[in-house]
Amino acid sequence: MAGRIYSWLDSRLRLKPIEKTLLDEPIPGGASWNYVFGSATLFLFVLQAITGMFLAVYYVPSPDHAYDTVQFIQQEVLFGWFVRGLHHWGASAIMLAIGLHMLQVFFDGAYKPPRELMWMVGVVLFLIMMAFGFTGYLLPWDQNAYWATQVGINMAGTVPIIGDFIVHVLRGGEMLGALTLSRFFAIHVLILPSIIIFGIMLHLFILRRVGPAGPWDEARAKQGSETFYPRQVYMDAVVMLGIFIVVGVLAATIEFPLADKADPTDNSFMPVPEWYFLFYFQLLKYFHGPFAPLATWILPSIFFIGLFLLPFFDRHPERRISRRPVTLGAGMAFLTGMFVLLGISLNDLYAVPKTDPSVIRGQELVEKHSCKTCHRIHGEGGAIAPDLSFVADRRPDREWHLKHFLDPPSMSPGSFMPKFPLTEKERNDLTSYMLTLKSGA
Numbered sequence: 285m286a287g288r289i290y291s292w293l294d295s296r297l298r299l300k301p302i303e304k305t306l307l308d309e310p311i312p313g314g315a316s317w318n319y320v321f322g323s324a325t326l327f328l329f330v331l332q333a334i335t336g337m338f339l340a341v342y343y344v345p346s347p348d349h350a351y352d353t354v355q356f357i358q359q360e361v362l363f364g365w366f367v368r369g370l371h372h373w374g375a376s377a378i379m380l381a382i383g384l385h386m387l388q389v390f391f392d393g394a395y396k397p398p399r400e401l402m403w404m405v406g407v408v409l410f411l412i413m414m415a416f417g418f419t420g421y422l423l424p425w426d427q428n429a430y431w432a433t434q435v436g437i438n439m440a441g442t443v444p445i446i447g448d449f450i451v452h453v454l455r456g457g458e459m460l461g462a463l464t465l466s467r468f469f470a471i472h473v474l475i476l477p478s479i480i481i482f483g484i485m486l487h488l489f490i491l492r493r494v495g496p497a498g499p500w501d502e503a504r505a506k507q508g509s510e511t512f513y514p515r516q517v518y519m520d521a522v523v524m525l526g527i528f529i530v531v532g533v534l535a536a537t538i539e540f541p542l543a544d545k546a547d548p549t550d551n552s553f554m555p556v557p558e559w560y561f562l563f564y565f566q567l568l569k570y571f572h573g574p575f576a577p578l579a580t581w582i583l584p585s586i587f588f589i590g591l592f593l594l595p596f597f598d599r600h601p602e603r604r605i606s607r608r609p610v611t612l613g614a615g616m617a618f619l620t621g622m623f624v625l626l627g628i629s630l631n632d633l634y635a636v637p638k639t640d641p642s643v644i645r646g647q648e649l650v651e652k653h654s655c656k657t658c659h660r661i662h663g664e665g666g667a668i669a670p671d672l673s674f675v676a677d678r679r680p681d682r683e684w685h686l687k688h689f690l691d692p693p694s695m696s697p698g699s700f701m702p703k704f705p706l707t708e709k710e711r712n713d714l715t716s717y718m719l720t721l722k723s724g725a
């Protein structure tokens with residue numbers, strides 16, 4: 285049946301030659317697991333496009349609605365939390381896949397002639413991917429989104445001459461606000477996708493013109509060339525399935541909570557960027573005052589221009605990494621620096637909120653007694669009772685809470701908050717937690 289449909293279509297559309305071009309591309313030295321990262325990236329891109337389209341069905345890019353619509357997707361829409369999780373973890377995975385893809389090409393010397401153009405287009409694709417990450421981060425319009433974007437835009441402002449212009453274009457107005465959000469949304473869902481699809485096509489077109497690099501080892505390269513189908517297709521498919529399972533499990537198990545809704549007046553908030561920007565975030569901390577531009581734009585520009593023009597700096601035809609000490613050294617130095625910075629940054633992040641065990645127990649009691657059926661805490665929970673996100677601002681007094689938990693109406697006449705059967709220790713733990721709920725904490 286399928287065969288008959290195919291031959292019917294083939295007789296009209298002449299599919300055979302296309303099938304040949306797509307599947308019979310020879311791979312020098314044969315198929316390899318080393319070559320799966322490009323397809324893995326492409327697969328993740330398609331996943332982002334599909335999940336993104338579903339998110340766009342509910343999402344509204346305005347400061348009044350963005351946060352609520354994301355919350356609605358997370359809590360009300362059927363499988364909305366899962367689609368959002370896939371999009372979130374997919375974004376992380378795509379950065380990882382591109383990173384591995386670039387490392388493979390870098391250490392394998394696959395950017396050398398005649399593949400310079402493919403590498404250069406690849407570097408541009410990588411930059412576009414980062415722009416996707418940056419613009420997408422603002423869309424949920426929570427505190428993290430707002431203040432991280434503020435930091436990013438301010439960094440753009442440090443570039444001489446064109447800095448102010450870039451800031452104006454990105455921000456839309458004097459303040460990060462409604463105009464910024466709709467701009468970022470348009471960039472994220474319309475402008476970048478159309479550019480990147482063209483870029484991906486160009487990348488693949490060049491690949492088909494110049495062919496895959498294959499192994500540096502002449503003997504192995506000569507040994508055999510193998511068509512893309514079936515073994516490489518099979519390897520790529522296995523990796524894609526593996527990625528889908530991993531991203532799916534992450535999306536299903538690790539929640540990605542929203543912070544509080546963006547509050548433009550609260551400039552004490554310390555945003556944390558995505559993990560793939562963390563090492564850079566750490567680097568920024570070492571450059572102050574007159575040295576700040578070094579980290580905000582000078583080093584990144586040198587890095588990307590160097591990366592873009594790499595095939596012209598490294599002109600030696602030798603591809604074997606053990607014979608390319610300068611490239612090897614530069615690559616390893618970069619990776620080491622990145623991991624050290626990432627390590628320091630993670631250490632700092634997780635060292636600070638080593639919270640008092642009493643507070644953690646109190647937090648668990650809030651879950652256990654379902655306080656959030658009535659109260660909302662940082663955007664989560666019901667709205668029957670007062671929002672507790674910043675309750676310590678109103679009620680900083682420990683005694684008040686202890687008495688209130690013992691017997692709510694004694695402190696708030698007429699209160700319908702239940703008298704929970706709590707031990708003294710539990711009342712104490714709950715109170716410790718309540719007292720951490722203050723703005724600027």
Ligand code: HEC
Pocket residue numbers: 649650653654655656657658659668669670672675678679685692693696699700701702704714718
């Ligand atoms: C059935 C709904 C309900 C549940 C469940 C509930 N509360 Fe309340 N809570 C209220 C109401 C109504 C008030 C406002 C009247 C008052 O102060 O007692 C309130 C007030 C409070 C206040 C004082 C807030 C303020 O701004 O003055 C705190 C603190 C508090 N609740 C904590 C808790 C904790 C912790 C739990 C879970 C152990 C919990 N509540 C469970 C209904 C509830």
